[in-house]
Amino acid sequence: MDYETRPFLPVYLQLGLTTSQADPRHFTELALPSTSAQTYLAQAHVYDECARTLRRLHNATVPIHSRLPLEILMHILASLYPVGIQDIRLKHVCHVWRVVLDDTPEFWLHMLDDPSVWRSRDPGLLKRCLAQSKALLFQSLSAPSSVVLSEWTVPHLGRITHLKLNVLDSEFREFFRLVKDRRFSSLRSLTLVTEENCTRESTAFDAQAVPCSDADLPHLRRLEVSVEFFDHRLVVSSVESVSVLLTDKGAWLTPRLILSPQALCRALSRCSSGLATLDIDSALPATGWEFVRGPPILHLPALREIAVTARIPAPVQSFFSAVTFPPHTLVRITGVKLAGTPGISLSELLPEQCSLAGVCAADSVLVEQNYAALRIRTRQAGEELLSIELPGSPDRDIAADLEHLFRGQRAIRALQLYRLSDRVVPTRQLVGVLDAFPQLARLTIGVGRATSSFWQFHDTLAALFAVSRSTGRMLCPVLEDIAVVGVDPVLGAPWQKLVEMVAEALQMRRAALGRSLRSLSMDFDIPIGRHSSSTVGEAVLAQAENDLAAHVRGLADRISVSAEGLFRRVLSNQ
Secondary structure (H helix, E strand, O other), X not given: OOOXXXXXXXXXXXXXXXXXXXXXXXXXXXXOOHHHHHHHHHHHHHHHHHHHHHHHHHHHOOHHHHHOOHHHHHHHHHHOOOOOHHHHHHHHOOHHHHXXXXXXXXXXXXHOOOHHHHHOOOHHHHHHHHHHOOOOOEEEOOOOHHHHOOOOOHHHHHHEEEEEEXXXXXXXXXXXXXXXXXXXXXXXXXXXXXXXXXXXXXXXXXXXXXXXXXOOOOOOOEEEEEHHHOOOOOOOOOOOEEEEEOEEOOEEOOOOOOOOHHHHHHXXXXXXXXXXXXXXXXXXXXXXXXXXXXXXOEEOOOOOEXXXXXXXXXHHHHHHHHEEOOOOOEEEEEEOOOOOOOOOOHHHHOOOOOOOHHHHOOOEEXXXXXXXXXXXXXXXXXXXXXXXXXXXXXOOOHHHHHHHHHXXXXXXXXXXXXXXXXXXXXXXXXXXXXXXXXXXXXXXEEOOOOHHHHHHHHHHHHHOOOEOOOOOOEOOOOOOEEEEEEEOOOOOOOHHHHHHHHHHHHHHHHHHHOOOEEXXXXXXXXXXXXXXOHHHHHHHHHHHHHHHHHHXXXXXXXXXXXXXXXXXXXXXXX
């Protein structure tokens, strides 16, 4: 070491500084000549570099590097999912980690899943993550559209598999230009939404825009768009799932409808052969369906599920008249009640002679109504075929809705009735409900804890020995099994009253039909918690079992009493 530089270290340490903080201004207080200060500063950088070299050599010889192969370390880092930008500090552990991390593209790929990387004010980190992740495919579900379409991101667009963009019209035109340039060659799922309050009567496409070819989006399978982006120019034949969105995670998008039925059919026809799921959220065209006067014009042979939400009910009938799909397709229809308008009825949503497989081929039906909605679901051999949800209405006639839907259908053998209303449904309606299913063999009745639910159960039992308006005979003549679920003997009406009601109904049916019921089952809703125990539940079930055996013996061949999660007993009457 030169004599001129030897005093430097002790003098510099007296300033309380590290070599990395060396600056000529720090030497002015020592009254040193400027040339000496410059000399000391230059030597400080030499010492600093020597110290770094020594630390690097030391870190390279620590036990973790001698015992942990670099391949294992690379695998650990590749499996690590960063929870934030701060995890990039792993690069500062040591030189070996920094080298391995720079050569582990999976770590940088996982960094791209962090929304803060895409929204950072400094684009340098995003550029580095894109570059260091090399050619690996990634998703972009939360990035601002301005960043995704920026010049430093465009070279990497071919690596994006799932993309979600919230765009304005100007940004969409740039996006569509990049699509036409075949920049999104790996894209499998695309979501395009906008919150722009758009009132124009056109799509977001320029009039002269040329439709995408299949080669522009060769791997696209799922397409979710708000109404203004739903156009045949963006649909390709490889699409298997289409959703036209009205809301996005609860946020309302532009309240518009698809331009015309022709535009809807034109877009769907481009992917009709492979389309498996279709969801149209309150966007069916309100007018223009007059052109569908003959046979259906849109055939969807691969469709497995179709969901339609209707703010305006009339177009739903026209839409289902215009399309055909396999009989096993699950159909979901939801009617939305607008403020100041009457409730939607089934006669408004579906034609009188409904040809849906969920109506024609169903063997079981579930009916549930509360203050919010009426839900009707049908199954065939255990597979759900139809799901209808209508807004709740105090003056809704459930029997009329069911009669309209299932008129003339004789295949339905099982019916489930759950909480038909928060108010008591008139017995007349309940008779109409049961009268809609003349071949009913199994009936399940849900009993709630509210007093109205108990009396609803009472009226449902009374309807079981009413006379059919169509045949003049007792309702449900082939009924064999009755199941009562949700019974609460503690908080609801007296248990003895319920047992007497069941016995009375079964006695009247046996007197009229000359035969007893095949099976009767009751499932109790017994809360097990701080205020009750399994011992109390067992005592309740034992008492219920004895009461049923005393009152119903001989009226049902098989009686079962159960409580979900507790135990189940079965009595066989000889």
